[in-house]
Amino acid sequence: MPERPAPTASLPPGYRFRDLGPADQRDVLTLDGWAFPTGASVESLAEAPSPLSWDRAVGVFHDADDPDAVPVDGAVPVRSDLVGMHASYPFARFPVPGGTTRASGLTWVAVHPGHRRRGLLTAMIDAHVSRSLARGEAVSVLFAAEATIYGRFGYGVAAQDLRLTVPRRAALRDVPGAAEHTVRIETVDPDRHAALCEDLHERAGRDVGGSGLNRPGWVSRETSELRRYFWTDHEATREGREPQRIVIVERDGEPRGYTTFRRKLSWETLGARGWVSGGEVVALDAAAAKALYDVLLDLDLTDEVRPFMIAPDDPLVHLLASYRGAAPTLYDNLWVRLLDVPVALAARRYAGEVDVVLEVRDALLPANAGRWRLRASAFEDGVSAERTTDAADLSLDVRDLGSVYLGGPTLAALAGAGLVEVHSSGALAAASAAFAWPVAPLSSWVF
């Protein structure tokens, strides 16, 4: 990886960075409670395992005179508070179109309300970017708590997920083989389910619909901390719903898919009203997906199913007799920031032959700015992305390059929105087709 200038933003006076460790867990949860008010006590949150990779968690501490302390020999004792933090997950096998790359999953970004809008996040992003680059991570990915935060730092919306409200017993088209599955419905137990489900999850993302193509963004819970956290059902996240349940469908004795769910009931004048909130839906093929949805869509005492975060090209979209009856809504899913443009561009495959010069603007990381020639053949290795002095075919901000990186939004769509300047119209058509991927990008879980 080439030498890169260090980011420049620094913390305002009175603040300092310090790496966090497991001993900071209670302070971390207290700060998190300020940033994301949930009503759960620190004590109850502390019962859950931490998902953090502590060697990648960084705090911002504020050192100031302690207003509550009694002066000693005329001097006011100084108090040091954790007022900001960020962390990242090491995704060594982050799925990009046709391959994987090393990505840094930015997470647990929080600033205490009493210290916001003083530049703490700006300084934390600089620290995150430089540390990620030093670790050889060419891409950073995240889920945004608010859609207005991360664009300014060069992150673009690279994937969308679908939220549906499907009426109970909604009609689905038939899929041969679906009825041949046996069904297990159980309470989630990490010891029994975690390894089985993580294996199914990885396999489902590698070959979608028998196409031999992977699903970009289908990131695994790569660390033991993330796996333990994901499969532990902690009371603080139930919000009045039942413990987490799991449906596993098997065919010829082999597990073929799973989904998790929680139900909630309210007893009203006319009887029970119930809904099912779905977790990730993971299936090795369409028959297994249909078998899972058949279970979710006919649970007693429920009226509707709300699948959470399925791909816009999920089988359910095409199997529902009335898609519009499920009130579809699209949400931003993964945001992507290219940290090292040539490394990131060469890490993925392209869906068409392309030879294009991209002129990239990047205010935060000037090493990415300038013209890059991208050459690739359809679905093949041997991609090259090199600096060039040739005239640009397309000009765009690194944020918009991040948006098209996983093959979701197209360059043509961004050009239509005025976000890509087109210097050669033939180049736009070819590059747009090459960057698009036949399988929609998605992460099935929030990190």
Ligand SMILES: CC(=O)SCCNC(=O)CCNC(=O)[C@H](O)C(C)(C)COP(=O)(O)OP(=O)(O)OC[C@H]1O[C@@H](n2cnc3c(N)ncnc32)[C@H](O)[C@@H]1OP(=O)(O)O
């Ligand atoms: C990947 C994740 O973890 S997502 C989770 C993000 N965390 C949260 O949403 C928790 C609640 N919010 C917070 O903790 C804080 O408000 C943060 C982290 C979002 C922002 O921290 P701050 O230290 O206030 O940000 P900072 O002062 O560096 O602001 C930088 C710029 O972003 C803007 N900005 C910051 N937060 C927001 C926001 N929520 N919406 C719109 N603009 C924002 C600021 O106005 C500022 O703009 P400017 O440069 O034009 O002046």
